[in-house]
Amino acid sequence: MQNNLTIYNTLTRQKEIFKPLHPPFTGLYVCGPTVYSNAHLGHARPAITFDLLYRYLLHLGYKVRYVRNITDVGHLENDADEGEDKIEKTARIEHLEPMEVVQNYMNTFHRNMDQLNTLKPSIEPRASGHIIEQQEFIKHLLNNGYAYEVNGSVYFDVLKYSRKYKYGKLSGRVLEELQANTRVLEGQDEKHNPVDFALWKKATPEHLMKWPSEWSDGYPGWHLECSAMSVKYLGEVFDIHGGxxxxxxxxxxxxxAQSTAALGKExxxxxxxxxxxxxxxxxxxxSLGNFITLDQFFSGDHEMLEQRYSPMTVRFFVLQAHYRSxxxxxxxxxxxxxxGFQRLFKGIETLKKLKPSDESTLDINDLRKKCYEAMDDDLNSxxxxxxxxEAVKYxxxxxxxxxxxNSADLDTMKNLFNTFVFEILGLKDETEGKTDEKLTGDLMKIIIKLRQEAKNKKEWAVSDKIRGDLKNAGIVLKDHKDGADWERE
RNA sequence: GGUCGGUUAACCGAGUGGCUAGGUAGUGGUCUGCAAAACCAUUUACGGCGGUUCGAAUCCGCCACCGACCUCCA
Incomplete structure (x- = not known):
């Protein structure tokens, strides 16, 4: 499995050549959404970024297991609320079962992801479906001595961990500074140290989402689900974690910290x-309240939107920037x-119609090489x-x-666009797949022919009326030298 | 205050020590009964001040501004 893919590893803060542990297999875990509200543009970013990675790895020939979780327990909204579970809070407002809320927003999320043409993950585990695995993980940490129980809650012992391992290596945090900067708030007296974090929380009586455990009826800490589920599905050591x-x-x-403490290794x-x-x-x-949901983008129904933007426009917009910017x-x-998206796809339409010459004036292999180099350079879309x-211009x-x-290069060019535009970038023609497309096309041919006859007789009033009426029907005619093209508005 | 990242032309957005990124908009042109579209060509840059260098938007230093994160029960 040869490849030249380099990816920026946050752990080392530099680009590294991607070498999977067990080629041709590779594992990818991505933090998915907390389903307590509709997906917004911010959710589209990781979805599209890691869809691009997933698609490219597949293209390179890897057997990828792509795991993206759904967080359907835990998560607090902000400092202001009184410790209410995010999902539970929404449930109370809308008078729904918590799992009904979860299902509703999960459905919307999946629909939006389909619209954005992201491939479905291989496994999409839910935190609520892996309570036992999380509890097992906690037991492991308790046995290893990296966790302690207080009043039915279990916390991770960061100080003990830091004596053997380096806490803060990913984000560049220094433990001493964290301790110095930690705000002193109520409700932390259970913790041995403010930097400790919850693995299991005992639920209050009015808390709806809770599960039995040997420590208390409660719920798992936020960070735990990803550790437990990634290990379960990708193994103790796996290749890529995104978010x-x-x-x-x-x-x-x-x-x-959890995983290293539990497994004894990275x-x-x-x-x-x-x-x-x-x-x-x-x-x-x-949490900042400044979001525009994907449905709003697709419908244009938001005061900040001047028009609607199609899913492919949004996808193209995201891909036009590098994922780390x-x-x-x-x-x-x-x-x-x-x-820009339209220009690209018009180029593809033109490409389909090109007639081969005897020779070529373009070094197509050079173009292909550049395309791969861009993707290999940390997914530089x-x-x-x-x-x-550049190819479109050509x-x-x-x-x-x-x-x-020439004929061979023409085929290569078509291949290149197929590979990079559709397969890897995951863009698609949004006009395709509409019903009666062929019939419409045939009808338009007849109309354009009739109009051409009128034009030949210089009956401008007739030809202009046809054009105007078509425009009212949402069809734009574009005249050129030998005939006319049409497209939907 | 700490950690990390950013500041590129009208807008978006790549980037390498010396060679036009690209898209959108603008301008000029081709085509055209008119219109629209399409296509071609093309203008405006690298936050500020120093330094290294034959040469820096690209390396180094300082300053300014912007952003993310800094654990609360999750």
Whole structure:
């Protein structure tokens, strides 16, 4: 399994050549959503980023097991609330069962992910379905002496851990400074140290989501599910763990601590983190209330949106930036992405119609090499797109007759677009698959022919009326030298 | 205050010590009964101040500004 893929490992803060532990197999774990509200643009970022990685690994020939969890227990909303479980809180407001809320938002999330054309993970485990595994994990930590029980809750002993291992290695935190900076808040008296974190929390009587355990009726700590489920499905040591940059600390740091303490070794080989989507320069987040949901993008139903943006426009928008850069939302940027996406796909349409020449004026192998180099360079999708746009320009020139492609190169070019645009970038033609497409096409041919006859007789009023009426019906005619094309508005 | 990252033209967004990234918009042109579209060509850059270098947007230092995270029961 040869490849030149390099990925930026947050652990070492540099790009490293990707070498899986057990080729051709490779494991990928990505932190999925907490399903207590509708998915917003921020959720699209990791989904698309790691979909790109998953697709590229598949393309390179790896047998990938892609695990993305659904968090359906735990998580607090913010400092203001009184320790209510996020999911439980929403449940109370809407008078629904907690699991009904979970199901509802999970369904929406899945629909949105399908719209964005992300491939489904191999396994999508839910925290609530792995309570026993999490409890087993806690027992392991208690036996190892890295956890302690107080009043039915179990906490991880960070200080003890740090005597043997380095706590904070992923996020660059220094334990002493963390202790110095920790805010002193109520409810921590159970902990031996403020930096300790919960593995199991005893539930209050009114808490709805709780499970029996030998310590108490309660619920697992947030960080635990990822450790327990990744080990279960990918093994004690696996290749890639991904997630948003905002999860680096404390979530992933605690995951590392738990797993290392329980297993006695590093569990994750490559840590990858996508950057944030910003809006007016600030992170788009549920908790900040500055989010626009994916459904709102797709429908245009939000006061900040000047128009609707199709799922592929959103996907293209995300891919046009490198995953480790922030991307700032704006209508202008989305509209530019929409136009760019259309230009790319018009190029593909033109490519389909090209006639081969006897010779080629393009070094197609060089183009292919550049495309692979871009992807190998830590998934540099914007550079890949720039090469594809260069190719589009070339395709148009061939169409105009100023450049040439021979038959073999033409096939290679089609292949290249198929591979990179559809297979790897995961873009798709949104006009395809509509019903009666063939019939519509045939009808349009007849209409255009009739109009052409009118034009030949210089009956401009007739031809303009046809064009105008079609426009009212949502169809745009585009005249050119030998005939006319049409497309939906 | 600490840790990490960023500051590129009208907007978005790559990037290497010397060679036009790319997209959108703008401008000019081709095509055209008109319109639209399409295509071609093309203008405006590298936060500030120093330093290293024959040469720096790219390396180093300082400053300014912006952002993420800094555990609460999760």
């Amino acid at each position: 948003g940059m905002d999860l680096q600390f404390p979530h992933h740091e605690c995951e590392i 569990s994750v080989r490559y840590w990858m983190h996508n950057n944030m989507i910003t809006i007016n320069g600030q992170k788009m987040a549920r 922030t991307v700032d939302f704006s209508n202008e940027a989305l509209q530019a992405a929409e136009k 914007p550079v890949l797109l720039s090469h594809l746009f 395709i148009n020139s061939v169409n105009d007759g100023s450049e040439k492609l």
